[in-house]
Amino acid sequence: MTRGRSCGHCPGSHTGERPCLATATAKAGAWLLIEHPGPWPERVEDLADPAPVAGAVRAAKRAGVRPQLIRRTGRRRATPPLQVYACFSRGGDVWIEGRELADPAELAALDLAxxxxxxxxxxxERVAEPVLLVCTHGRRNACCARTGAPLARSLATRFERLIWETTHVGGDRFAANLVCLPHGFLYGDLGETEANAAADAYLRGEVSLPRLRGRAGTPEPAQAAEHFARAHTGRLGVDDATVVSVTGIPGTSRYEAVVHVRRSRYRVILEAVQQPDPCGSDCGENQRTYVVRELTLLNEAALV
Structure with missing residues (x-):
């Protein structure tokens, strides 16, 4: 069996020592989740069988939609039928559609554009319940299976049908990773305590700032600016903070952002800085983090 590579940092338990601020993938604003019990290839686009699922994965990538293979923890049913979700996580109008398909060939009829x-x-139909994804993609990275699989099993004992195992979500070095859809909030470097706190917060309509990587589909500086504004104000509602603009400051590694937090507007100056690579040169992932240099209340925004 092909074994996924290891980041080299994973001691087998949560450490919480690696800064994970603003590390959610900026390319995932729309999602196609397809139940496929496995085996999963290292890259989802390399899936060959079943052909209708493989075709849908490649079609999603061409359309600018993030494809994820999903499966239940523990005993997995053979498909079909297979559960499929379509999620949109950009902006304030987020949603999930989902149903079981009796024939995987039905995937070809989806309008992915x-x-x-x-x-x-x-x-x-629209789905009212959230979908919570835990990355357990061992073929992609051994740490994701080592830490993600037991976390998924643990969360499933509390959150049951909301929990799915999934393929790579980015940020292998932050395993175990959790994605909360439809908003696309991504958490990393999770142990059971932090994961339960994040899931509980999401179910009551909030984010949990510890171990929050950011919101997928959003540029890194915007993720950081939202985080700093939330930390400053204590506003944790999923829709409490909106990044209005982010502008790079010429000749520097700094950015100026404007963030609405409920009825207030803030100016945030933040700087991208490099952090030491905790897992060696094989990681191949972005090692930037962000620090806040200035956070100023501008005025009371006339929001409705």
């Missing part, structure tokens, strides 16, 4: 643009792909 519409999904990428935030419109229904024709999958089915």
């Amino acid at each position: 519409a999904l990428a643009a935030g419109r229904s792909p024709g999958l089915g």
